[in-house]
Amino acid sequence: MSAILVTGADLAPQALALLVGHDVIYAGKTPTEDDLVALCHAHDPAAIIVRYGKVGSAVMDAAPSLRVISKHGSGTDTIDKVAAQARGIDVVAAAGANAAAVAEQALALLLACAKSVVVLDARMHAGHWDKATHKSVELSGRTIGLVGLGAIGLRFARMADALGMRVIGFDPFAKNLPTYVERVDLPTIWRDSDAISLHCPLTDDNRGLLNAATLAQCKRGVVIVNTARGGLIDEAALLSAVRSGQVAMAGLDSFAVEPMTAGHPFQGEKNFVLSPHIGGVTSDAYVNMGIGAARNLLQVLARQPATT
Known part of the structure; x- marks a missing residue:
């Protein structure tokens, strides 16, 4: 069972239903880089769902099994895409969900x-x-x-x-x-x-x-x-x-x-x-973004088998 780290405190039940069989770990509402590095060291996730905070090279290096970073939404500017590409990690986004x-x-x-x-x-x-x-x-x-x-x-x-x-x-x-x-x-x-x-x-x-x-x-x-x-x-x-x-x-x-x-x-x-960056924060968008993030990471994991 692979681990999935969520840089937030929750995920829509509909998204969690898609991730049955994976160990979902939550980083909390306002995770720092140090928080994410520590969680990666502890759980070595295969995937990260990015809700809050930034995911840079230090976080990626702390998770040697990491294969995909999936944005809970459409904007990926909080993810270091150059660092991800250099490490062979896919970056995907739930475009249009919100x-x-x-x-x-x-x-x-x-x-x-x-x-x-x-x-x-x-x-x-x-x-x-x-x-x-x-x-x-x-x-x-x-x-x-x-x-x-x-x-x-x-x-x-x-x-x-x-x-x-x-x-x-x-x-x-x-x-x-x-x-x-x-x-x-x-x-x-x-x-x-x-x-x-x-x-x-x-x-x-x-x-x-x-x-x-x-x-x-x-x-x-x-x-x-x-x-x-x-x-x-x-x-x-x-x-x-x-x-x-x-x-x-x-x-x-x-x-x-x-x-x-x-x-x-x-x-x-x-x-x-x-307004406090809540344009995409509706009950419907919360579900749509969660489902999109979950589906995107599962597609990457399915086509990119884990190395042994």
């Missing part, structure tokens, strides 16, 4: 920004009635620019199209786009978009994609939404752009350093709508 959940969160953040949902709620609870002085933004007829047209980006594109928005998108790898998505380059995204939503993985090439230079190229009063990875945005540059009015509102579900700690510059800023 697409509906994340796309819905992006839409929620976009609407919250355009309709001043958070500010008006606070004002109402404080006893104010701002009907005579407040005007929201109408999204119909506006242009939404999407960076990344994978499962999540395309799902969000469909929602934006249903709102009557012009949808433009950049993704050098996307093929067979629906007719309502206009493929453009990044300069066009910055120049034409009334709102920009990020849906791409984080790589060394696109880290800090939204920075002082690119934000300056955007329309004044643009809305920024990020449900992808915090590292895509230069946070200091975004804060400056929001304070200056170059960016009207920012709706963010991911951050450069997570979890966000007290004293972060975004906290208390009135034109930021923040």
